[in-house]
Amino acid sequence: MTDIAQNAQSQLEALNQWVLEVARLTRPDRIHWCDGSDAENTQLIEAMLADGTLIKLNDATHPNSYLHRSHPDDVARVEHLTFVCTSQRDDAGPNNHWMEPEIARNQMKSLFDGCMEGRTMYVVPYCMGPIDSPLSRCGVEITDSPYVVANMRIMTRMGAAALARIEREGSFVKGLHSTGDLNPDRRFIMHFPEDLEIQSFGSGYGGNALLGKKCHALRIASHQARSEGWLAEHMLILGIENPKGETHYIAAAFPSACGKTNLAMLIPPEGYVRDGWKISTVGDDICWMRPGADGRLYAINPEAGFFGVAPGTSEKSNPNALASLQRDAIFTNVAVTDDNQPWWEGLDKRVPAIDWRGNAYDCNAGKPAAHPNSRFTVSARQCPSYSPHAEDAQGVPISAIVFGGRRASLVPLVFEARDWTHGVLVGASMGSETTAAATGAVGVMRRDPMAMKPFAGYNFADYFAHWLSFDNAGAKLPKVFHVNWFRKGEGGDFLWPGFGDNMRVLEWMLKRVAGEAGSIETPIGHLPKLDDINLDGVTLTDEAREKLFGYDRDGWRQEFAGIGEYLDEYGPRMPEALKAEQERIFSALKD
Numbered sequence: 001m002t003d004i005a006q007n008a009q010s011q012l013e014a015l016n017q018w019v020l021e022v023a024r025l026t027r028p029d030r031i032h033w034c035d036g037s038d039a040e041n042t043q044l045i046e047a048m049l050a051d052g053t054l055i056k057l058n059d060a061t062h063p064n065s066y067l068h069r070s071h072p073d074d075v076a077r078v079e080h081l082t083f084v085c086t087s088q089r090d091d092a093g094p095n096n097h098w099m100e101p102e103i104a105r106n107q108m109k110s111l112f113d114g115c116m117e118g119r120t121m122y123v124v125p126y127c128m129g130p131i132d133s134p135l136s137r138c139g140v141e142i143t144d145s146p147y148v149v150a151n152m153r154i155m156t157r158m159g160a161a162a163l164a165r166i167e168r169e170g171s172f173v174k175g176l177h178s179t180g181d182l183n184p185d186r187r188f189i190m191h192f193p194e195d196l197e198i199q200s201f202g203s204g205y206g207g208n209a210l211l212g213k214k215c216h217a218l219r220i221a222s223h224q225a226r227s228e229g230w231l232a233e234h235m236l237i238l239g240i241e242n243p244k245g246e247t248h249y250i251a252a253a254f255p256s257a258c259g260k261t262n263l264a265m266l267i268p269p270e271g272y273v274r275d276g277w278k279i280s281t282v283g284d285d286i287c288w289m290r291p292g293a294d295g296r297l298y299a300i301n302p303e304a305g306f307f308g309v310a311p312g313t314s315e316k317s318n319p320n321a322l323a324s325l326q327r328d329a330i331f332t333n334v335a336v337t338d339d340n341q342p343w344w345e346g347l348d349k350r351v352p353a354i355d356w357r358g359n360a361y362d363c364n365a366g367k368p369a370a371h372p373n374s375r376f377t378v379s380a381r382q383c384p385s386y387s388p389h390a391e392d393a394q395g396v397p398i399s400a401i402v403f404g405g406r407r408a409s410l411v412p413l414v415f416e417a418r419d420w421t422h423g424v425l426v427g428a429s430m431g432s433e434t435t436a437a438a439t440g441a442v443g444v445m446r447r448d449p450m451a452m453k454p455f456a457g458y459n460f461a462d463y464f465a466h467w468l469s470f471d472n473a474g475a476k477l478p479k480v481f482h483v484n485w486f487r488k489g490e491g492g493d494f495l496w497p498g499f500g501d502n503m504r505v506l507e508w509m510l511k512r513v514a515g516e517a518g519s520i521e522t523p524i525g526h527l528p529k530l531d532d533i534n535l536d537g538v539t540l541t542d543e544a545r546e547k548l549f550g551y552d553r554d555g556w557r558q559e560f561a562g563i564g565e566y567l568d569e570y571g572p573r574m575p576e577a578l579k580a581e582q583e584r585i586f587s588a589l590k591d
């Protein structure tokens, strides 16, 4: 036998053994190896329609589309129940909940004991990233949820091709998932990055249960990326083609429910379209980046579908998303109209008949009909703006990295970092108001470095050091920017129109990359002057102009004092260079 054949056989044996070991513990009635075929999917869907897990939507308006109503206590990620179990506590860092691996494994073992009795155990081989890309990585999720299987089929390259790659390759991420009894007291999402392992119990919700997404492609992958010299980030990737026909790619990190899907699918304002500007979508949530031979960062989207926020998605805000959702989509926790079409707040003026829990909708009760974190799952290939380069094995070269949060006050529309180290500080000091994507209070300002607070699989101090390490000889790094689409006026309204008009800010960024646009230098970075940004067709009040393009020195001094305190929470592991950058800016703000 050749070495390669021998390796393939031993990989397969390791996988088989693990599957049997899990089956001995969880005691399912049946084991089903998923091949990802249409026939298999049809069978799964039929079984879910029969037992009520799925409800068929209006076939005339939404062919092959389904509604899933989750348990009302299981509608979002659960950060307080999510753990990174490294052998050393400090390796997980103050940014993660930590448990000793041995204790976590024993606790999970007792939860998984017999939990699949009466159920089918599905073995789901998947590939994160194009099946032929050297940047992609594989995993296998074992789950007792057919809803998870149907979603994984849309969100990843699932089935036979992934299994073949696993047989060829050295390693895969092992993910074990059971919905258990959905009791929130028996719910844990455990990560063992040193062993490339995930164990998730007690939830069927997206980020907790579709293990390829946040658990693998962010927490495990970020840990792996650190030792292998790449980056696994909570970023969208989009392409911008200018009137000259040149395409630049931008990666942008915004926290959960802060605008990644919307920016990734942006349709430019009319004047831009007429001039020949085009936006293409590579990814809307996760970005894996690695330096190429030419020193630039090359990125792939490890996902194959979108698990997007439904509320706020409309023909006006995001026509590309709506067009993607015409068929073959799974909707989770949305409302339905009297003719059984999916509906959510912000979609249109119709009044829904049934709310997300399945009760008659009472429009006077003051409660939303769709859950604020209701979602759609759909293949990226159905998106009209899906980039022809989204499946390129070598990835796309990144010209700019954008950080952004939901900040009602202080933070202007856009500014540019002076250099890479400053850019890393801009990312590290990001703040944002919490959203419905995770359980807990909404609208509370918190530090969310690089939009990775819930997703970094290791100590943020080491993560920032890893980011800084990309600035080496030969590197041709992207420019770094910060945006805020969510600045509010005294009256509580958003001051910036957002959505398609965000194109104006993207254009300024590309001009900065090309050295063609002006700015004003301030201690926090380069801000555009009002006439550096094309505002043709946008009406802004005086308050909006001042707050979106101005800079409040006193407010920023306070902000930087807070950033200094935040960095200090990480103790001596925090890289000196980042602390020094913070101190430089803080003292410039005092002058």
Ligand SMILES: Nc1nc2c(ncn2[C@@H]2O[C@H](COP(=O)(O)OP(=O)(O)OP(=O)(O)O)[C@@H](O)[C@H]2O)c(=O)[nH]1
Pocket: 254, 255, 256, 257, 258, 259, 260, 261, 262, 263, 284, 285, 307, 308, 309, 311, 312, 313, 317, 437, 485, 486, 494, 497, 498, 499, 502
């Ligand atoms: N005011 C305003 N709201 C926006 C803008 N872009 C997105 N939103 C709203 O923000 C919410 C979430 O946006 P998404 O694009 O789905 O967020 P995401 O970052 O992809 O979220 P995750 O999938 O949770 O990671 C939606 O309700 C949008 O309508 C914008 O430019 N301005």
Ligand SMILES: O=C([O-])CC(=O)C(=O)O
Pocket: 077, 205, 206, 207, 208, 213, 214, 255, 256, 257, 285, 307, 437, 438
């Ligand atoms: O993980 C999820 O369930 C959805 C998501 O993208 C996020 O919360 O950032």
Ligand SMILES: [Mn+2]
Pocket: 234, 255, 256, 257, 285
């Ligand atoms: Mn996300």
